[in-house]
Amino acid sequence: MAAAAAGARSRGGLVIGVRPDDGSDPGPAADVSATVVTNMGQARNAILVWSADAVIAIGGSWGTLSEVALAMRRGAVPVVLLGGWRVLDADGAPVTGPVPAATAEEAVRAALPA
Incomplete structure (x- = not known):
């Protein structure tokens, strides 16, 4: 961070x-x-997600995964994954919603489209 x-x-x-x-x-x-x-410990993740215009998750800690899940449940904000977590369904296909990014620049473009 x-x-x-x-x-x-x-x-x-x-x-x-x-x-x-x-x-x-x-x-x-x-x-x-x-x-x-x-x-509030990890409960602060809900505060982060509900205060965000976009969520860029970096890396693969458990706290990061909880932020991704909370952001997806919230809806209405872009969720971008930069390294770390890839969320898959039971068949191994990527779950619709989070957008993977390869670079920080790509993540920002995906999170805050012009």
Whole structure:
């Protein structure tokens, strides 16, 4: 997430960090413009998804998969997969909805079409 924050910040983006903890450990936040402390653990994933105009899932952690699932259930927002998870149905075919991307640029184009 540090690289995503740095990239957004380098292009003049506003970077909001949504923390799962109580904020007592400052952690690295050099490229974060503002921080929201939730103290909700992984439940903060729902806050992220419901606050997003698009969801780009990077990598393959379990928390990332929960964000993909929540975003798909929400609907109405693009969901892009950059590396990591590929969601397949029982027959092994890709599930309709999440869009795979090979690069960060491709992911942003898919998430925020002009």
